[in-house]
Amino acid sequence: MSKRQLGAALRRLRRAANLTGDEVARRLEWSGPKISNIETARVTTHPNDVRLLLDLYDVRSEDERALLLELCRGSRMPGWWQRYGNKALQNWANQHIGLEDAATEIRYFGIDLVYGPLQTSDYARSVISAGSPDHSGQDIEKSVQLRAERREHFLANGSPLWGVLDEAVIRRTVGGSTVMRQQLDFLVEACTLPHVTLQILPLAAGAHAAMGTAFRIQSFDDGSSIVYVENLTSAQYLERASDIKKYSVAFDFLRAVALSPEDSATLMKKVAREL
Structure with a gap:
């Protein structure tokens, strides 16, 4: 902070x-x-x-x-996440977790992936393994531990999160049926926390304002905001007022056409039962 x-x-x-x-x-x-x-x-x-x-x-x-x-x-004091080292935490991710820790509000749109702090360890292990095939089992476990600690921090005292997940996020079977069912159960439980709101954007909604782009808008207590867009090897931070406005408008559109939080929880339970 x-x-x-x-x-x-x-x-x-x-x-x-x-x-x-x-x-x-x-x-x-x-x-x-x-x-x-x-x-x-x-x-x-x-x-x-x-x-x-x-x-x-x-x-x-x-x-x-x-x-x-x-x-x-x-x-200049190291954050809690920095002790995991470079294999578990690349420089761009280091910056992001620091900003995530300092944020007073997070708005997130996911197109195929559960938001990091809401991932179960088994789900995270499958995602990290798929994205880092050259890493050793020990390195992967270190990354899983980092994500688990990030989850604990977020659930205990994290910033208010409003997340919109494309239905593809909950339909994609990551790690097998059992792992995915546990992940969906965890998301439903997380929705009961006072600082977590999740909505599902149904596939039937068709084209929308953020096709192909996952993003996070992080706001801070000084009134500023940053848009965070991540790719395979790096991350982009957008600070211009015009960029923040465009992403904020897009998020408001997504939030408006997505299922209500209650109906979203019902859909996640249904998909979990089908696995």
Whole structure:
């Protein structure tokens, strides 16, 4: 959370100094994306960089400087997920889980996959094995353990999640009938939690506003949002207001045409019984 707080504070100070991100990068001889990455908490910031920014923004209050440097030091502490190592957690996933932990709201649309923190271990093992055929059994189990701990964090105190799942997600038999039935039972149970809302977008709904694109919209307590789109080898973070608006409108459309949460739970129970 301190990384998000630090980024938000530095963005506020930059705007108060009437500087754009490009102007700051040019004056400090930094790369163009560095300011954006700092302000959106996608990178860990060194205290020396924070001092340079505070000098440029003419922040003279010793108390404010001390507070921001303390936030910077706190942001450099490793997250709980980082002890699993590179095999279980690639750099782009590392960033995503950090942002997921800091989010105050998550909106998710899945086209063929259950959202990570709602995956059972057996379902996750099947997904990870299929996506990482070159990994050893030990590496795969490490990834499964990471996902299990991510699930525990989310279920215990996670951000409010509103998920829309294409019906293909619950129809695709991942890991065999028994594994998939247990996964569906778990989703139905998760729907009873106060911070989880799930809807199923029926196949009969036909074409829709997000064909072929799974995405997550993560919002934060500073009022900002990020759209997260993942592929096989990397992830894309969209921050422009126009992008966030387009994905938000698409999500509202999906939510409107999907089954109600109650009917969605009924459908998941039905599919589970058929397995």
